[in-house]
Amino acid sequence: MLNYRPAANEPAATVRTSQGDYRVMVSRGAIENIGPEMRQAGITGRAFLIADYSMFPLLVRRAHEALERGGYETHALILELGEAAKSIETATRIYEWLGEQRAERIDCLVGMGGGVTTDLVGFVAGTWLRGVPVVHVPTSLAAMVDASIGGKAAVNLPIGKNLVGSFKQPRLVVHDINFLDTLPRRELAAGWAEAIKKALILDDDLLEVFEANAEDLAALSGDLVEPVIRRSVEIKAEIVSADEFETGNERVLLNYGHTIGHAIEAVTEYGTYLHGEAVSIGMMVAAGISHRMGLISEELVDRQRALLKRFELPVTLSGIDADTLIQATTSDKKSRGGKIRWVLLRGPGRSATSREVSTKIVRAALADVLVD
């Protein structure tokens, strides 16, 4: 069922977009081959490596050396790239560095770090000289299975997250599974939340793999880590290829758990929950709504809860009241004309959207998740 031992030089997926097709390479040690992959992607200029300061210097050096070995003159900029740095100010700092280095249109940015890095470096690459190539080297699990694929690039404003951005597809994405070995377990779990989400909305088989191997995957042990990541990547790639700009009915499904997830993050000022944790709670609310609307059985809600708990992901929320959360959902930028488009389950591995969810049902589903 899962593509178990693919050749290392076989991409997990090829993403097809209006800005060109690109490969997502997934393997232990994938970074070593970044040079030839970039060559194959048609990148000819210099490489400007922008890396998150919080990463182990050894990993950055490994990437730097692999780029040089691949024949790319490489310049590196190490920055603090936490959520607070996902700003126009940080983008401007990178622009200034690129200006000093006289980075040209044929040159390439290589972003190395978590989702903030992917989003920020993607945004800079989309806007520097009206667009230069970008390669993503995600180092967190969340960035691997989600942020690095699909071209959503953005920075935050003081008034809201991801308000300024663009669609900037990378030329290549390189997932080196070895990078995950250094991640804290909590951050890993938050990454798995995004992969579990994909299984819940679209892939019954993957859901069963998660259920059969939860503890191993959570601990990053066993033989299934790579194939599960590859399958998650493949799902994301299929969705993006079908609905690049989220104008259709496919890409929006990836927002399962995100309406309440974003609201939780906003209300807690992004200081309490990792994104994947907020999404985990949000998925519980969305599943509850789905059940109360008669779309799924209570058993599936319980199955989802049990799985998330085995990954030590939160499934309840305390200290926040329903009104505050509901208020926060209405400022989500995906609400068109004021009406929220909820992503709901219709079964294991099946989902759909609805704009017709009553506040009463939302409150009832929230009540199941809110605890004192």
Place this chain on the structure above:
Amino acid sequence: MLNYRPAANEPAATVRTSQGDYRVMVSRGAIENIGPEMRQAGITGRAFLIADYSMFPLLVRRAHEALERGGYETHALILELGEAAKSIETATRIYEWLGEQRAERIDCLVGMGGGVTTDLVGFVAGTWLRGVPVVHVPTSLAAMVDASIGGKAAVNLPIGKNLVGSFKQPRLVVHDINFLDTLPRRELAAGWAEAIKKALILDDDLLEVFEANAEDLAALSGDLVEPVIRRSVEIKAEIVSADEFETGNERVLLNYGHTIGHAIEAVTEYGTYLHGEAVSIGMMVAAGISHRMGLISEELVDRQRALLKRFELPVTLSGIDADTLIQATTSDKKSRGGKIRWVLLRGPGRSATSREVSTKIVRAALADVLVD
């Protein structure tokens, strides 16, 4: 030869791009019909009108009323939009306003002003919520025949112009010729320079129209103003449709006169010459190079000079030495791998590019234009 009296609701051109096709409406009073045109372009949300403070309030009010009459709830922001305002800071100010108004993805920005407005509002529209529709209402001749068509959007950094931007195609462009009546003659001439450039590189017939009607056009009198603008728009639309991202051999031709033009602007710190004036001098240098490389006769150089002079455009340059200019050309962002791609004439209405222009020839052509 020129499309003389077209129906007012007939577009001057339809631009075909990867982001969609759009019409460029050109007529006296075109603004009155902006509502139905936006409706036809599929715009359904609110209108956020961003206008240059330096415009006559009456014109802004006319646009505002036309939008409201067309059924669009309209909010207006009036800003100083001179070259110094073409910055990330101004973009951020607009983002904050859009945030306060809760502008959503279905809403539309309407930019009203000169080239700075077009570039800046286009950039904001390309990045707000990863892209919202934009309509350009250029009020300067330069913006009409050039900046408003083709989707080049950008802001400046302290280290250089247009370094940060994107390709953001508008949904509609509305040229109301009446707006030109309030422009100073010098600014009009600078606008004509961009139209004359198009004739020189691509349209022998249009060149002859300019030569037969220079004084009338410069004074905005006679019957040919509208058809000449329409034809200039059509040329620009054809080029953009053929080579949207300037990766081919078409769009680069529009840079005729711009290598030296940009250098002049940079060296004089954008305070001495209007863009079209710098391009006029730059075209004289490019024509001189073309002649010295044996591509055109000296007579065509003289023809070009005579035409530009009839529009009171500068054709010589004083107070700057050749070394300073040559140095400044190498920082142009269009130089790929360090080699400048010159746009040269091959005859009246014919042009080509070359990367093989010796510094010796550049110096000789500059010497003809530099005066004490």
